[in-house]
Amino acid sequence: MAFFLQFQFKALAYALLLWLTLSSNASATEIAAAPTKEWTSASLRNALNHLPTGDAKRGQLVHEKMFCSSCHGPIGVAPTQNWPHLAGQKAAYVAKLMLDYQDKRMTSNKGAELMHDIAVMMTPQQISDVAEFYAQQQAALDDGTPRPAADLNVTQLVRKGDPKRLITPCASCHGTRGQGGKLEAPALAGQNPLYFVRSMLDYQNGHRTNDVAKGMRTFAKNLTRSEIEALATYYADLPKKR
Amino acid sequence: MRIETQGTRRNWLAQQLALATMATLPSMAFAQDKAHVVIIGGGVGGATAAKYLKLFNPQLRVTVIEKNPVYIRPYGSSEVLNQHAKFEDLFVTYDKLKNDHGIEFIFDTVTGMDPKLQQVFTLGKQKIRYDKLIVSPGIQLNYAAYEGYNENIARTSVPSGWIPGDQTVLLAKQLQTMRQGGTFVLAAPPNPYRCPPGPYERAALMTEWFSKHNPTAKVIIVDPKDSFVTDETMMLGWNRLYNFNLPDDYVKKMSAMVEIKQHAKTSMLSWVRGKDGGRTLKIDAKRMRIETEGESIKADVINVIPPMKAGLVASTLGLTDSTGYCPVQRINFASSKVPHTYVIGDASIADAMPKSGFSANTQAKVVARAIVEELAGRTAPEPLWENTCYALAGKDYGLFVADVFKIQADGKIGRINGKSRYLPLDASPVQIKLGARYQQAWLRTFTADCFA
Amino acid sequence: MHITLNSSLGLQRSASRIQGLAAAGMALGLWLAGFSLAFAQLPPASTAKKTNATPAATSPLLAATMAHSCAACHGTLGHLSDESFAPLAGMPSEQFVRTMKDFREGRRPATLMGLVAMGFSDTDLKGMGDFFEAQKSLKPTSVKGK
Numbered sequence: 001m002a003f004f005l006q007f008q009f010k011a012l013a014y015a016l017l018l019w020l021t022l023s024s025n026a027s028a029t030e031i032a033a034a035p036t037k038e039w040t041s042a043s044l045r046n047a048l049n050h051l052p053t054g055d056a057k058r059g060q061l062v063h064e065k066m067f068c069s070s071c072h073g074p075i076g077v078a079p080t081q082n083w084p085h086l087a088g089q090k091a092a093y094v095a096k097l098m099l100d101y102q103d104k105r106m107t108s109n110k111g112a113e114l115m116h117d118i119a120v121m122m123t124p125q126q127i128s129d130v131a132e133f134y135a136q137q138q139a140a141l142d143d144g145t146p147r148p149a150a151d152l153n154v155t156q157l158v159r160k161g162d163p164k165r166l167i168t169p170c171a172s173c174h175g176t177r178g179q180g181g182k183l184e185a186p187a188l189a190g191q192n193p194l195y196f197v198r199s200m201l202d203y204q205n206g207h208r209t210n211d212v213a214k215g216m217r218t219f220a221k222n223l224t225r226s227e228i229e230a231l232a233t234y235y236a237d238l239p240k241k242r
Numbered sequence: 243m244r245i246e247t248q249g250t251r252r253n254w255l256a257q258q259l260a261l262a263t264m265a266t267l268p269s270m271a272f273a274q275d276k277a278h279v280v281i282i283g284g285g286v287g288g289a290t291a292a293k294y295l296k297l298f299n300p301q302l303r304v305t306v307i308e309k310n311p312v313y314i315r316p317y318g319s320s321e322v323l324n325q326h327a328k329f330e331d332l333f334v335t336y337d338k339l340k341n342d343h344g345i346e347f348i349f350d351t352v353t354g355m356d357p358k359l360q361q362v363f364t365l366g367k368q369k370i371r372y373d374k375l376i377v378s379p380g381i382q383l384n385y386a387a388y389e390g391y392n393e394n395i396a397r398t399s400v401p402s403g404w405i406p407g408d409q410t411v412l413l414a415k416q417l418q419t420m421r422q423g424g425t426f427v428l429a430a431p432p433n434p435y436r437c438p439p440g441p442y443e444r445a446a447l448m449t450e451w452f453s454k455h456n457p458t459a460k461v462i463i464v465d466p467k468d469s470f471v472t473d474e475t476m477m478l479g480w481n482r483l484y485n486f487n488l489p490d491d492y493v494k495k496m497s498a499m500v501e502i503k504q505h506a507k508t509s510m511l512s513w514v515r516g517k518d519g520g521r522t523l524k525i526d527a528k529r530m531r532i533e534t535e536g537e538s539i540k541a542d543v544i545n546v547i548p549p550m551k552a553g554l555v556a557s558t559l560g561l562t563d564s565t566g567y568c569p570v571q572r573i574n575f576a577s578s579k580v581p582h583t584y585v586i587g588d589a590s591i592a593d594a595m596p597k598s599g600f601s602a603n604t605q606a607k608v609v610a611r612a613i614v615e616e617l618a619g620r621t622a623p624e625p626l627w628e629n630t631c632y633a634l635a636g637k638d639y640g641l642f643v644a645d646v647f648k649i650q651a652d653g654k655i656g657r658i659n660g661k662s663r664y665l666p667l668d669a670s671p672v673q674i675k676l677g678a679r680y681q682q683a684w685l686r687t688f689t690a691d692c693f694a
Numbered sequence: 695m696h697i698t699l700n701s702s703l704g705l706q707r708s709a710s711r712i713q714g715l716a717a718a719g720m721a722l723g724l725w726l727a728g729f730s731l732a733f734a735q736l737p738p739a740s741t742a743k744k745t746n747a748t749p750a751a752t753s754p755l756l757a758a759t760m761a762h763s764c765a766a767c768h769g770t771l772g773h774l775s776d777e778s779f780a781p782l783a784g785m786p787s788e789q790f791v792r793t794m795k796d797f798r799e800g801r802r803p804a805t806l807m808g809l810v811a812m813g814f815s816d817t818d819l820k821g822m823g824d825f826f827e828a829q830k831s832l833k834p835t836s837v838k839g840k
Contacts, residue, residue, distance in 0.1 A: 067672045070803045071780070079793045080780035081831055108836075109776040114679050121672060144786040146831060194834050201836035294762070297770075600766055607762045611755070623755040628763040630810055644806040646763075646813025659813030665805070677805045683778035684767055691765045 036105045039212045044184055047099060048092050051128045059133025062126045066118060076133075077140040083111060084195045088139030093186040094131035098122065100210040108208040109198075139190035141239050147193050148229035157227065158234065165222040170231070178238045184212060190239040193232035200228045277302055277617050280362060280372035282352050282555055284308030284336060286317075286599045287378030287587030290606035290692045292345045298614040305346040305370065306339075307362065313693070317437070317599045317631075318685045319406040320444040323414045324451040326637060332406055338694040352555050357580050362559075374613050377561060377568075377577075378587045378602065379553025381405070381436050384566075387549045388429075389524040399527045400544045404436065416543045417448060423458040424542035427532050429522045430465040431547045434567075436588050436597045438471035439633040439643070441547050446476065449484050449511045450636045461511045462541075464534045466521035471596065472633060472641055475665045477513075478502070479635025479674075485509040500667040522546070552589035559583075567591045572649050574612035574622040575605055584609050592627075593655040595647055600629045603692060624648075627655065631688075632681035640677025641665040749817050757821025760814065764822075772826045775835060784831030787823030794819045 037043070063069050063076075068086075072078045076087030086094060100106035101119035122130075159176075161169035170188075173181045178189030188196070202208035203220035211217055220228075279295055281288045284306045292304050313334040321327040339345045350364040361371050383402055385392045396402045401409035401416070417426060426448060430441040445463050452459040470476075474496055480486035485505040493502050514520035519536020525546060526532070532539050532546075551557075551566030561568040561577050568585040569578040575590060577583040586609050587602035595601045604627040612622035627647040632640050646659040657663070665677065752760075761772070764782065768774060772782030782790065796802040798811035814822070 064803060065670060065672065067670075067676055067803050070676075070805075070807075074796065074802060079785070079789050081784065082775070082777075082781055082834075110683065110778050111776070114676075114683075114778045117675060117679055118672065121675065144789045146784050148833075194831070198834035198836060201834065205836045207836050293770075603766050604763050608759065611759060615755075623753065623759070626756065626759050626763060628766075628810070628813075630767070630806055632806075640805070642806045644809035646810060659809055659811075662809055662812075673803070673805055680778060680805055687769060687774065687777060687779060688766045691770050694770075 036103045038105070038209060038214075039184075041212055044096065044212055048095060050124075051095055052125050054091060054095075054125075054128030054130075054132030056129070056133045056136045058125075059129035059131070062122070062130040063133055066122065066126070066130070068130065076137045077143055078192060079144070081145055081192065081194045082198070083192065084199075085140050085143060085190060085192050086134040087137035088190065089134050089187050090180040090185075091128075091131040091135040093180065093184055094134050095127050096184050097210075098127045098131070106208065106210045108202045139187065139239050141190070143190065143192060143236065145192050145194055145236070147233040147236060148197060150226075150230035150233035152226055152230040154227060154230045154234050157231065162222075167219050167222060178235050188235040188238075191232075191235055193229075193236040196232035196235060197228055200231075204228075277373040278371065279304050279374045279376065279613060280370055281306045281376040281378065282362065282559075283378035283380060283553070283587070284310070284313060284347070285378060285380050285587065285602070286315075286692050287380075287602035287606045288376065289313070289336075289339060290603045291376050291378065291586065291610050293339060293343055293692070294607050294610035295613065296343045296345060298610055299617075300344070302614070302617075303346070304344075305348060306336075307348045307350055307352055307364065307370065308336075309349065309351045311349050312336075314406045314410075315689065316404070316406050317688070319403070319410055320440070320447055322406075322410055323417055323444065324447040324637075325414075325418070326447070329411055329414070332410075334689055334693050336693070342694070353558065355559050355580075357582070360582055373582070373617070375583045376606075376609060376613075377556060377559060377583060377585045377589070378606070379555045379589050381550040381588045381597070382553050384549045384551060385546075388522050388546065390527065391525040391546060391548065395525070395527045396546070399530075400525055400546055402546050402548060404440075404547050404550070413543075413545055417451075418455075420456060420459065420542050422456055423460075424456070425460045425462065425540070426452075426543045427462045427464060427539055427541040427545070429532060429544070429546045429548075430463055430467065430470070430520075431549055432466045432521075434597055435547070435550050438596050438598070439476060439641075442470060442472070442476050443633045443635070444545070445511065446480060446484075446635045447637075449480070452510060453484065457510075459510055462539065463511075463513045464520040464522055464532065464539070465514060466516045468515045468517050472643060472664055474667065475641040475669075476633070476635050478667060479639045479641065480509070480511060481505075483636045483639060484511050486511050489513075489515070496667060550588075552585075556585065556589045561585055561589075563591075565591065572653065572655050573625060574616070575609050576612075584613070594657055595627060595645075595655055596629055596643070598629055598631060599688065599692075600631045601627065603688070604628045632677055632684055634678060634681055636678075638675050638678045640674060640679070640681045642677060642681075749815065752815070752817045752821040754821065754825075757818065757825055760818055761822045761825040771829045773829070773832050775832050781831065782826040783829035785823075785826050787820065787827040790823035790826055791816075791819045794822075 071083055072086050077085045097106065098119050101112060101115040104116055106112050158170045161167045173185035174188050175181045178187060180187035199208065200220050200223065203211065203216045206217065279302055281292050288306055292306050295302055295304050314332045315334055318327065319332055322329050322332065336347055340347055348368065350366045350368060352362050353365055355362045361369050362375065363369055383404060385396055391400065396409055401413040403409040403413045420426065428441060428445050445461055449461045452461065474492065477486060477488050477492060478500065481488055481502055485507050486509040487505055488502055496502055514536065519534055521535045522532060523535060524533040525544065530541055530544065532541060532544050552562050552568055556562050556568050559580065561579055563569050568589050568591060570576060570585050570590050571578060575584045575586050577585050586605040588597040590605065592601065592605065608625040608627060615622055629643060629645040632642045634640055642665055643663055644659065645657050645663060647655050648658045650656040767779045768782045774781035794811045794814065797804055797807040800808060
């Protein structure tokens with residue numbers, strides 16, 4: 001009984017949070033939408049904690065009903081070159097992105113605009129469920145996307161970063177196996193390399209602003225295009241290497 | 243999905259090729275890279291043909307003769323009426339075709355041709371010689387089909403706007419400033435016409451707009467027809483969005499597959515079918531009345547989409563038959579009337595293919611391929627066409643038509659992708675919303691494929 | 695069947711448990727409807743007149759014509775950068791064929807791709823897949839959002 005009440009409270013609190021953020025987008029034609037506040041570590045942790053527990057079986061139904069599979073593939077490996085794979089992605093990260101799309105914190109391109117229209121049709125439960133479903137899928141061993149020409153060895157960058165450019169090691173947040181790390185840092189292993197490149201460019205150019213405390217924007221800023229492409233290939237091929 | 247056996251296909255193919263050679267008389271040998279293809283009309287058909295000719299053979303000389311220096315796209319033009327787009331959004335320049343694809347443009351009007359000398363003549367007194375001629379003139383509106391209606395009235399008080407331009411701007415202004423509780427009548431055309439779901443999409447978008455800005459307005463579609471392409475899915479959208487009650491015969495055939503609500507409150511939108519007296523007879527622009535077989539309606543805004551036929555230049559050049567459209571050989575859309583000449587798009591008679599931008603786009607690609615092969619001394623290959631496009635019942639309600647076409651055993655163009663053609667009646671909310679978003683995306687990608 | 699756009703606002707305010715059940719029930723119903731839709735999309739056995747010989751490969755020219763018919767949504771030569779549709783240029787042929795078959799046989803939900811895919815035989819798809827694989831895919835760029 002106590003658990004139910006606690007759950008109710010959490011759901012209501014989240015409902016309030018979501019209602020407040022959604023209401024600013026409710027009638028964009030009538031009022032200018034208030035600019036969505038960027039995440040802080042605390043606000044992100046709060047939002048994720050208020051999501052209900054997800055169930056992968058229910059998540060599979062969401063994945064089919066909400067047409068996720070139409071673009072992201074039957075098991076979350078997108079058979080296209082411009083969209084991300086979701087298979088094996090951290091549940092917290094998928095949930096975060098859905099909130100980002102809902103709140104228009106992520107508006108970097110046409111795909112993001114489309115995701116907003118779908119995200120606003122989803123309940124917090126559906127978000128949690130589908131996130132859990134993807135977390136339990138196997139990351140792509142070889143997604144078939146052509147790799148960008150990568151003639152740089154980026155192992156050093158991944159493991160040690162570059163202190164001269166104030167770039168921390170990718171692995172410190174994204175995991176030694178690219179499996180993702182604390183809170184919002186996503187799994188990168190097996191990710192679509194062309195999507196990876198575009199995302200890094202979006203961070204670099206300030207088109208993508210949904211990172212906590214401008215973290216990714218700072219790291220991406222001083223990377224060269226060659227390094228970004230080499231990292232994309234490195235991570236795309238990582239599941240096969242293991 | 244082939245339905246013919248090898249034997250009948252061979253006979254049919256031979257027959258088609260025999261007929262098609264009328265347009266492909268190799269009267270003299272010439273190097274393919276010196277060949278000049280002239281295209282009359284810079285709309286969807288003409289632009290796509292020009293671009294793909296150059297794609298298939300960059301050595302070809304390709305010239306488009308078009309009377310307007312900027313293209314105003316008709317597809318999606320109804321979105322100017324409900325303020326979802328600005329009139330300027332409809333403008334498409336020819337810059338990319340000129341600069342990126344090396345296509346020459348002559349902005350002029352064609353007034354005649356000499357099929358023996360293979361020359362076309364223009365208002366600006368030019369004589370342009372062609373090895374192959376593609377005519378893609380679109381449609382012209384037969385205003386005079388209704389008593390009391392003409393082009394001048396369309397320009398000033400009872401707009402059509404089925405070919406976009408000033409009439410679109412006028413209609414938008416009339417609709418957006420219509421008095422509260424006013425009546426908007428849309429006169430739908432008889433078959434065949436450009437863009438089958440278009441009139442109904444226009445009425446739907448205005449109903450949606452009026453629901454917000456003029457909630458006591460009335461929207462009446464008067465129609466000579468009893469049905470229309472996408473009718474079931476479109477009206478299901480109206481049922482869900484605008485309290486529209488479907489006619490009994492539709493309810494009977496659709497109820498088994500989907501719930502159709504019976505609304506107690508009358509919808510602002512109504513559809514008067516041909517069998518219920520919906521055929522337009524007369525327009526009285528002065529008194530703002532439209533007279534149909536069934537009644538005389540006093541309206542605040544009248545939008546007439548009259549009967550149409552092939553664009554004027556098609557008949558000027560002797561390409562049309564008694565239907566007002568242009569007969570062609572299916573395999574390469576070569577004119578059945580004039581040699582070395584091909585007709586594509588709305589102006590052509592293409593059997594089961596609807597008159598749409600998408601059809602014109604795939605016809606243009608088939609013609610481009612056929613011409614490149616014929617210029618190289620080979621025969622036109624087996625063609626395939628498509629018509630897959632989205633329409634809106636509301637800004638968030640998308641539906642579609644999906645057709646894939648080939649030449650059938652009977653020699654005519656027919657659908658080959660199964661019985662289903664439309665959005666399923668049991669489509670989910672996401673599918674419907676996605677359809678609306680894809681419709682917007684399609685406006686962009688389609689324009690790029692034709693003009694960029 | 696009713697449309698509930700922006701359902702997130704309404705459903706949030708009801709009790710979570712009922713909400714969960716309703717969502718699951720609706721999802722299950724629609725999922726089952728999806729199954730019947732998939733079966734409805736299977737081509738009826740009578741339309742195809744099968745010859746005894748194995749189907750000849752689709753000619754490259756026809757395969758190219760088929761591929762070009764995709765361009766109105768998927769970009770000229772399958773080139774598409776930032777869009778709601780998938781680019782096809784550079785897609786491995788086997789991937790293209792598998793995806794189109796998934797659409798054609800109803801295993802992948804779509805708006806109209808299922809109906810489009812019904813227009814193409816297995817050899818057609820192989821020819822189109824080969825065509826697209828041979829096209830060079832565009833390099834990713836960063837596009838300014840709204």
